[in-house]
Amino acid sequence: MAKKIGILRGREDNFPNMLAQVVERKTRGRVQVEQMVVGAEPLRKRWEYDVILDRISHDFPYYRYILKSAAVEGSYVIPNPFQWSADDKLLGFNLVDRLGVPVPRTVTLPVAGSTQLYDITPQSLRNLKYLSPEDWERIFEYIGFPAWLKPASGGGWLAVTKVRSREEFWHNYNHAVHHEKRLGLESEAEDFAVRRWLSRTLVFLLQQDIPYQxxxxxxxxxxxxxxxxxxxxxxxxxxxxxxxxxxxxxxxxxxxxxxxxxxxxxxxxxxxxxxxxxxxxxxxxxxxxxxxxxxxxxxxxxxxxxxxxxxxxxxxxxxxxxxxxxxxxxxxxxxxxxxxxxxxxx
Structure with a gap:
């Protein structure tokens, strides 16, 4: 019986289709590649795939739940869905710095407008330090300008901004993501939906700009x-x-x-x-x-x-x-x- 690889994909076509052709050609049919189909799934479902390649769960979280259960039931899932659920850029930069690989100077920042988040009150944030003007000035001196303001988790350049001054930093950190239409999306409804998502999840890093050659x-x-x-x-x-x-x-x-x-x-x-x-x-x-x-x-x-x-x-x-x-x-x-x-x- 042929072994099977299941692919979860989004809008991309070229890579998954070419990959399937190359795998089946190299193995002369010993390994088949299929597009995985996911619906409402019961507990303990054992999938027919020896390996599952995930290309979309970062955009559609429902798949991530399915993939973790599939891994428990015996499918080998790439990338590791447990690791991917736990990973973020702050952790990554900490670990890579410990490995001795040069990285830009980096500071993690509290969520802008934290008290405006749904069901968050000042009492919810009693462990969160208020950053004084002196605290912010020390951050700016440590990082320098220009700098990069980027989400601690995410990709595709969403909400990544180069800030060239304190004024640009405050505009983007405090105001633009939540209040202005600067995301470049096609419709107001899409813009509003993304902005609501960002307001619940957006932890920022401020990172040194490297003037590279x-x-x-x-x-x-x-x-x-x-x-x-x-x-x-x-x-x-x-x-x-x-x-x-x-x-x-x-x-x-x-x-x-x-x-x-x-x-x-x-x-x-x-x-x-x-x-x-x-x-x-x-x-x-x-x-x-x-x-x-x-x-x-x-x-x-x-x-x-x-x-x-x-x-x-x-x-x-x-x-x-x-x-x-x-x-x-x-x-x-x-x-x-x-x-x-x-x-x-x-």
Missing amino acids: KFARCWYLGGEVLTARFVPPDRVAGQRLGRYEHDPDFFGRELLERIERYVRLINESLGYEINTVEFLVKDDCPYAIDFLNCVCDLDVGSIGPYFAERTIDKVADYLIRCVEDPTARLQRRNGLWAKLVTGQTP
Whole structure:
């Protein structure tokens, strides 16, 4: 009987469809790939999939509940749904800093407008320190301007803003997310819905801006690393996609080896199997600025044919190994979360 991989996907078509074709071609039908169908599910349901690849539960939380139960009942779920539910950027930056990988100076901030949240009163926040003007000034001096205001959890550049002054910081932190139409969404109803979601969940980080000379975006795919020279989009000009270039000479041998060593260290330590890591290089020092992208962009329209072909090939190889040889599953080697709950860290 053929082994099976189930894929949960959202709007993307190119990557899942090509992945299915490559897996079935490589295995000559020994492994089949299907689009997983989820409805109202009973307790203890045992899914028919040996491996499930999740590409959408970050946008539709119902799937995450199903995936955790599927993992308990024997399916191997990528990415680890328990880890993904617990992860956030503050934890990630803390751990990566402990690993000795350079990261920007970072401060986590209380939710702006906390007393305006549903069913939250001043009595609910008696443990929350009031930040005085002097406290804020120390934060600004530590981080510097320009800086990046970004959610502690989330992706897709939602609510990420470059702030160039104290005035811009206060405008965006205190006011813009909650009161102004600045999210760039197509309709007022959509804008309002997103804003309501943000007001319940948006914990911000304020992070040092790195004036970089080089930008690397690296894929970690089942233990292997691919590195692209990345030219980010000009979002002020309305660009949505950046440009990926295969140009290893751009970084030089020593810097490229260091970047890829960091990529392996970060992912092996944090327990991710499929992920991207971004580095800003200033004076030959690579700063890790983003590394929680376990549903990374693998669409040919975004990353181009060169990287699309290679990433699909490596993802297919890893999924096949996970199906046919359980000892190849990298989550088996991930002791991070067991260490965290017992007070140990890398």
